[in-house]
Amino acid sequence: MSLLSTSGTPVVSCRQLRKNFGSGENQVQALRGINLDIYPGELMMLVGPSGCGKTTLISVIAGILDASAGECQVLGENLLTLASAARTQWRGKQIGFVFQAYNLLPTLTAAENVAIPLLVQKLPRSQALKQAAEMLQRVGLAERIQALPAQLSGGQQQRVAIARALVHQPPLLVCDEPTSALDHHTGHQVMELLRRVATSANRSLIVVTHDARIFPFADRIAHIEDGLITHIAENSPALIKESLHVA
Amino acid sequence: MINTTPMDGASPLFKSEIVIVYAIALKMLLGDRLKYFGLIAGIAFAAMLIAQQASILVGFTKQTGAFIRDTAQADLWIMDPQVRFSQDHIPLREIMVHTVRGTPGVQWAVPLFQGFVRARMPDGTNFTLILVGLDDSSLTGAPPLMVEGALTDLRRDRAVFIDAGTSAKKLRMKNGGNRPMQVGDTFSIMDHQAYIAGSYRSRTSFFWEPVLYTTYSRALTFAAGGDRNLLSYVMVKLLPDASLEQTRALLQQRTGLAARTNEEFIQLTADYILNETGILMNFGFAILLGFAIGSLVAGQTFYNFTLDNLRHYGTLKAMGVSNRTLAGMLFLQVAVVSVLGYGIGVGMGSALGLLMSSAGLAFSMPWQIPAITALAILLVSLLASWFSLRRVFALEPAVVFKG
Known part of the structure; x- marks a missing residue:
């Protein structure tokens, strides 16, 4: 599936990560001590029940x-100590969202x-649009550059979203x-594109x-339950079968 | 990696923010046509109401001083201290004219009569008129523009002048004649025969009653059979080198009367009319209502627009757009609809004003009114964007993950 190596410096390193919502009796513990490493080149899937x-x-x-x-080092930054404005700037450069x-x-x-x-990274508009067009070509939408989202199918919209997530090379x-x-079918195509x-x-x-x-596209799959990672498994036919059962 | 070379010769941050603001904020705004036009309509309505009502108020205020402006050849008006406005007739003794003439610093002084009289047209129609009696020899205080006849025609037997601009409405015979009074007609004033020897044009007055001019002595005859103690005002011209304040003090000391400049008399009249008639309260309330309705409509529509786009603001926030840039986007959106709404509103207010003016209604829009309206609309816009800004600033970018 990939040439993934789980040795070396992880891109994401979370230790005893906790997140609470609300306070007092109404407090909800969404994350209750997550430990997770994600390595360069890895496609990690997070699975588990809703909530x-x-x-x-x-x-x-x-x-x-x-x-x-807890601690959360992402791409060498300790997010818990990064100021809000700096984090916004960091996010704009380092993260792509789908x-x-x-x-x-x-x-x-x-x-x-x-x-x-x-544009968020202060690139001139003409240059930004040129690079955007190139990225749309890479995701197979060269003919739909000027289309509005409403004129695109769901799969095409998601491909535009993927192009948007990748255009600044995060x-x-x-x-x-x-x-x-x-x-x-479309979901499969989208995952193939991502891969x-x-x-x-x-x-x-x-x-x-x-x-x-889409589990077969993962390098590793982390199972989360009740705010904790219960286990992380390397991808394999057995894992896929197990995951299918869990999901 | 991507090339992030900034544009030549400009601050990249500034240029970039402008690009984001124009390319995204405006497209977001224009994309929702219904809300876009709703926002413009709300602000236009507020601007129109504020500008129009304020212009009517100013128009009325100016009209209250119309008679004084038309009769403004003098430097000072001598009057009873209890006079509250220009049509408030409190008679003086005629000897006061001589007392004033004998005061140092006075170049000339003439009597002026002004009072309400009853008139009866040839067909039996009754009117109440404002009769103005001018100094017989100099005719000082005459209307600014004669339409028919000459000013000296006022010296003809029983002569009066009528207002050409308002006689069609205000001096119309209704009991059979069914036509306006015109030059050459005769009618009776307090049972004395009068002859219309000419017509004049004057500023539109706040007061409804038609104003007729005649000579001072004839006015006294018409009004009270020649009683010499019905003098309304003494109009005073000062010598070129005389001090206004010193001469005024001397005049007040010698006569025991009030001496007011044209502007003071105009202000006194305007203050009385505005305060005593409730016009100020009514128009002030209408202006506030325009402001409140505009704020509510524009604020509510813009807030809904923001709520509809909250997910997109969240997406932009997640992708690294700062709160400052988002605020710029919101302000630009509000600024666009405000400028358009303001332009349309003041334009419509002016157009309505032109129509009203041509119909003889009070309307005056000095430059201060568009300026004040602009400030009011700015405030409406700031209020409208304030609630939206708070919502966007408080927005957790994690909202984008909620499907």
């Missing part, structure tokens, strides 16, 4: 949610949507249920999913 803490975990790893306690509902801006064309991360991609809104275009020796992917059909 187990998967999305909270990727929100903390992506720097869009503060952890309550969302369940695509989250494309409906009034922007495909190229303009893809160009946003480059070392870490965070994908939240990237196939849940797609049919099996083909997104993964490289320098880029890691974290994919949160319920969709057992």
Whole structure:
């Protein structure tokens, strides 16, 4: 599946990571001491039942949610000590996002949507649009550069979202249920695209999913329950079978 | 890796933020046509209401001083201290004219009568008129523009002048004649026969009653059979080198009367009318209402617009767009609809004003009104964006993961 090596310096390193919501009697412990390492070039899937803490975990790893306690080193930065403004800037450069509902801006064309991360990084508009067009070509949407999201199918929208996540070459991609809104065939195509275009020796992917059909694309699968990782398994036919059963 | 070379010759941060603001914020705004037009309509309505009501108020205020402005050849008006406005007739003794003329610093002084009289048209229609009696020899205080006849025609037997601009409405015979009074007609004032020898044009007045001019002595005859103690004002012109304040003090000391400049008299009249009639309260309330409605409509619509786009703001936040840039986007969106709404609103207010003016209604829009309206709309816009900004600033970017 990949040339993954789980030795060396991890891209993501979480130790005893905790996240609480609310306070007092109403406090909910979403993460209750997560330990997780993700290595360069790895496609890690996070699976588990609804409400187990998967999305909270990727929100903390992506720097869009503060952890309550523990350590979280991502790409060499300790996110718990990074100031909010610096974290926003860091996120813009280092993280690519793929969302369940695509989250494309409906009034922007495909190229303009893809160009946003480059504009955030202060690239001139014409240059940003040129690079966005190139990225759309790589995801097979060269003919739909000027299309609005409403003019695209679900699979095409997700491909635009993937192009947007990759256009600024981030070392870490965070994908939240990237196939849940797609049919099996399209979901498979999207995962193939992610595997083909997104993964490289320098880029890691974290994919949160319920969709057992895409488990074969993972290098490792982490099972989360009740805010804790119960086990992490290397991908293998047995694991896939087990995961299918768990999911 | 990507090339992040900034544009030549400009601050990359500034340029980049402008690019994001224009390319994304405006497209977000224009993409939702219904809310876009709703926002513009809300602000336009507020701007129109504020500008129009304020202009009517200013128009009324100016009209209250119309008679004084038309009669403004003098430097000072001598009057009873209890006079509250220009049509408030409190008679003086005629000897006061001589006392004033004998005061150092006075170049000339003339009497002026002004009072309400009853008139009866040839067909039996009754009117109440404001009769102005000018100094017989100098005719000082005459209307600024004659339309028919010459000013000296006022010296003809029983002559009066009517207002050409308002006679069609205000001096219309209704009991059979069904036409406006015109030059050459005769009618009776307090049972004395009067002859219309000419017509004039004056500023539109706040007061409804038609104003007729005649000579001072004839006005006294018409009004009270020649009683010499019905003098309303003494109009005073000062010598070129005389001190206004010193002469005024001397005049007040010698006559025991009030001496007011044109502007003071205009202000006194305006203050009385505005305060005593409730006009100020009513128009002030209408202006506030325009402001409140505009704030509510624009604020609510813009807040809904923000809520609809919250997910997109969250996405941008997740992708590294700072709160400062998001604030810039919101402000640009509000600024666009505010400028358009303001332009349309003040334009519509002005157009309505032109229509109103041509119909003889009070309307005056000095530059201060568009300026004040702009400030009010700025405040409306700031209020509208404030709640949206708070919502966007408080937005957790993690909201983007909620499917």
